[in-house]
Amino acid sequence: MNTESPTEVRATSDPRALRDALATFTTGVTIVTTRDAEGAPFGVTVNSFNSVSLEPPLVLWSLAKTSRSLEAFQRAEHWAVHILSTEQDALSTRFARAGENKFEGIELESGIQDMPLLPRCTTRLQCRTSFRYEGGDHIIFVGQVVAFDRSDRAPLVFHGGKYAVATRKTPPLTLAPPEGAPIDSRFDDEFLGYLLWRASQQFHLRVQRTLAARELTQEEFFVLIPLFHNDGRSAAAFCSTLADLGLGAATSAIDRLAARRLIRIEPDTRRLFLTPTGHDEILQVLAMTKAIESECLGQLGHWESVSLKNLLKQFIVQTNPGLPHPWDAEEAEPQA
Amino acid sequence: MNTESPTEVRATSDPRALRDALATFTTGVTIVTTRDAEGAPFGVTVNSFNSVSLEPPLVLWSLAKTSRSLEAFQRAEHWAVHILSTEQDALSTRFARAGENKFEGIELESGIQDMPLLPRCTTRLQCRTSFRYEGGDHIIFVGQVVAFDRSDRAPLVFHGGKYAVATRKTPPLTLAPPEGAPIDSRFDDEFLGYLLWRASQQFHLRVQRTLAARELTQEEFFVLIPLFHNDGRSAAAFCSTLADLGLGAATSAIDRLAARRLIRIEPDTRRLFLTPTGHDEILQVLAMTKAIESECLGQLGHWESVSLKNLLKQFIVQTNPGLPHPWDAEEAEPQA
Numbered sequence: 001m002n003t004e005s006p007t008e009v010r011a012t013s014d015p016r017a018l019r020d021a022l023a024t025f026t027t028g029v030t031i032v033t034t035r036d037a038e039g040a041p042f043g044v045t046v047n048s049f050n051s052v053s054l055e056p057p058l059v060l061w062s063l064a065k066t067s068r069s070l071e072a073f074q075r076a077e078h079w080a081v082h083i084l085s086t087e088q089d090a091l092s093t094r095f096a097r098a099g100e101n102k103f104e105g106i107e108l109e110s111g112i113q114d115m116p117l118l119p120r121c122t123t124r125l126q127c128r129t130s131f132r133y134e135g136g137d138h139i140i141f142v143g144q145v146v147a148f149d150r151s152d153r154a155p156l157v158f159h160g161g162k163y164a165v166a167t168r169k170t171p172p173l174t175l176a177p178p179e180g181a182p183i184d185s186r187f188d189d190e191f192l193g194y195l196l197w198r199a200s201q202q203f204h205l206r207v208q209r210t211l212a213a214r215e216l217t218q219e220e221f222f223v224l225i226p227l228f229h230n231d232g233r234s235a236a237a238f239c240s241t242l243a244d245l246g247l248g249a250a251t252s253a254i255d256r257l258a259a260r261r262l263i264r265i266e267p268d269t270r271r272l273f274l275t276p277t278g279h280d281e282i283l284q285v286l287a288m289t290k291a292i293e294s295e296c297l298g299q300l301g302h303w304e305s306v307s308l309k310n311l312l313k314q315f316i317v318q319t320n321p322g323l324p325h326p327w328d329a330e331e332a333e334p335q336a
Numbered sequence: 337m338n339t340e341s342p343t344e345v346r347a348t349s350d351p352r353a354l355r356d357a358l359a360t361f362t363t364g365v366t367i368v369t370t371r372d373a374e375g376a377p378f379g380v381t382v383n384s385f386n387s388v389s390l391e392p393p394l395v396l397w398s399l400a401k402t403s404r405s406l407e408a409f410q411r412a413e414h415w416a417v418h419i420l421s422t423e424q425d426a427l428s429t430r431f432a433r434a435g436e437n438k439f440e441g442i443e444l445e446s447g448i449q450d451m452p453l454l455p456r457c458t459t460r461l462q463c464r465t466s467f468r469y470e471g472g473d474h475i476i477f478v479g480q481v482v483a484f485d486r487s488d489r490a491p492l493v494f495h496g497g498k499y500a501v502a503t504r505k506t507p508p509l510t511l512a513p514p515e516g517a518p519i520d521s522r523f524d525d526e527f528l529g530y531l532l533w534r535a536s537q538q539f540h541l542r543v544q545r546t547l548a549a550r551e552l553t554q555e556e557f558f559v560l561i562p563l564f565h566n567d568g569r570s571a572a573a574f575c576s577t578l579a580d581l582g583l584g585a586a587t588s589a590i591d592r593l594a595a596r597r598l599i600r601i602e603p604d605t606r607r608l609f610l611t612p613t614g615h616d617e618i619l620q621v622l623a624m625t626k627a628i629e630s631e632c633l634g635q636l637g638h639w640e641s642v643s644l645k646n647l648l649k650q651f652i653v654q655t656n657p658g659l660p661h662p663w664d665a666e667e668a669e670p671q672a
Binding site: 010015018019020021022024025026027028030047048049050051052053054055056057058059060062083086089122123125130131133134135136137138140142145147148149150155156157159160162163164165166167168169190191192193195196197198199200201202203204205206207208245246289290292293296297299300301303304305307308309310311312313314315316318319320321323 | 346351354355356357358360361362363364366383384385386387388389390391392393394395396398419422425458459461466467469470471472473474476478481483484485486491492493495496498499500501502503504505526527528529531532533534535536537538539540541542543544581582625626628629632633635636637640641643644645646647648649650651652654655656657659
């Protein structure tokens with residue numbers, strides 16, 4: 001045994017540490033399905049999948065000898081591997097549990113020899129068993145791919161024991177400073193506050209042009225969207241919610257929208273309602289902003305877009321000091 | 337063959353399409369090493385690795401029958417699997433190529449039976465061959481893990497044929513609309529414009545509190561930072577740059593900063609200079625914003641932070657309609 005190694009080399013007598021070490025190998029997530037002799041569908045979540053050979057096209061995966069599905073797969077001539085998409089983590093969790101009703105409510109498609117095919121996956125591989133090999137407490141199934149189909153859905157990833165999304169690794173990307181600029185100008189290119197602000201600005205400057213063409217301001221836009229989801233809100237509480245989010249100009253925006261009859265302020269209660277005209281207006285605006293979003297996401301790339309949204313959500317959740325959600329119906333009563 | 341499937345099911349006669357479909361299964365990246373009978377080290381990059389069994393602890397990987405390293409691995413009693421870290425993509429590329437000098441310049445450590453161990457990996461598994469199985473144009477090696485060690489380096493990922501980094505997937509429920517909310521309220525939770533705006537707001541509301549304590553506005557902050565990097569800028573051109581970025585209130589911010597003697601406007605040329613007081617002030621403010629950034633990134637997690645910054649930069653570069661960089665020395669002359 002090497003004594004110079006800076007890390008502690010462990011024997012395999014610590015199964016938990018070994019399991020954690022093995023889990024540092026990232027994988028996709030698949031569900032493998034088949035039918036038994038009576039036609040009942042079987043399916044298990046598997047991340048021990050991999051491709052083996054291209055000529056002939058072979059793939060492999062392993063199944064625990066204790067699995068309730070073992071007999072069905074042992075006897076099956078065919079099985080189908082579904083490489084899951086980022087939206088199928090709940091499906092993965094469902095098929096990872098032992099249970100009778102895994103297929104309940106799923107609209108199965110039908111493959112070769114009526115193999116049960118799950119919808120909305122990234123890739124599906126229909127396979128014929130080539131070999132079954134001994135693998136300790138598992139059986140290794142090797143099969144030949146006989147048909148396949150794929151979508152452009154981003155694949156789900158299993159990373160360090162958790163569901164994950166993957167993003168292309170790019171060389172460190174410098175946003176600016178010209179040759180010879182002082183070292184500390186790197187502060188800003190790497191400064192998260194600048195990156196968030198600038199990315200948001202680039203998006204919203206486009207939106208603002210669209211809004212300006214319809215004589216709407218950004219504040220008015222941010223008033224109309226929450227009302228589109230929940231109207232009948234109290235003007236005072238709503239303004240307080242928006243002010244907490246840094247939109248201090250909501251009161252005057254509400255007055256302007258009321259003057260244009262896009263919203264209606266109920267005189268007694270001071271509650272806000274979208275008018276039919278306002279409803280049509282916001283539908284048009286949402287369609288236009290959706291088009292801007294599509295264009296931006298197209299420029300960024302599909303898989304990167306999934307990751308960016310995911311990370312922004314995580315950032316919002318992790319750093320939220322308790323700010324309200326602007327289109328929640330419940331809102332804090334305004335501070336007197 | 338199923339005719340109802342919405343996606344086109346393909347036969348395997350299109351090897352390139354099949355390879356692309358198989359590549360949608362994400363994997364980590366490993367290098368497997370051994371020594372031949374003469375003691376020469378061999379190593380190959382492998383992503384067809386997976387764990388098979390826990391009791392006994394077995395792992396597997398596949399090697400092309402055409403590989404120059406095949407004979408060494410066929411004869412070896414032991415081999416070592418190195419799960420690579422995100423910083424080892426160049427090493428992965430080196431060991432993926434056929435070549436004589438793969439180990440040149442690498443300070444090898446020594447494992448069981450003098451197995452060549454590479455430094456700075458995420459995880460290393462020293463294994464004894466258990467089985468060698470037929471796998472089409474590959475041989476499947478199954479081995480028992482006899483020793484292992486790991487670091488906390490983030491693992492490298494291979495995703496869609498490219499090196500990638502993986503980040504934890506955020507459950508959708510965190511930002512989801514309340515029960516019974518209309519379907520289209522999902523528009524906003526998933527709307528990039530909202531996510532960018534909200535993430536930026538959460539960050540800058542913290543910054544604004546810090547700024548307010550020093551009686552500075554956000555506009556004044558955005559005037560001071562570029563001057564910190566390049567002063568001597570023409571007031572008119574600088575205001576035009578900032579206005580292009582959506583900071584229309586720069587002129588009054590400049591006047592207020594001059595009145596507080598944080599900046600100085602040269603009377604003849606109308607060029608702007610940071611005063612020594614202004615220089616000290618911005619140093620303090622930058623230190624405070626840097627502390628806010630550290631806190632936010634700590635809440636998000638290290639690897640998520642690296643990815644978020646990377647994706648925001650990509651977004652900024654890809655969707656930039658030609659906006660100026662605020663601390664570039666060169667700036668467009670203002671429109672007359």
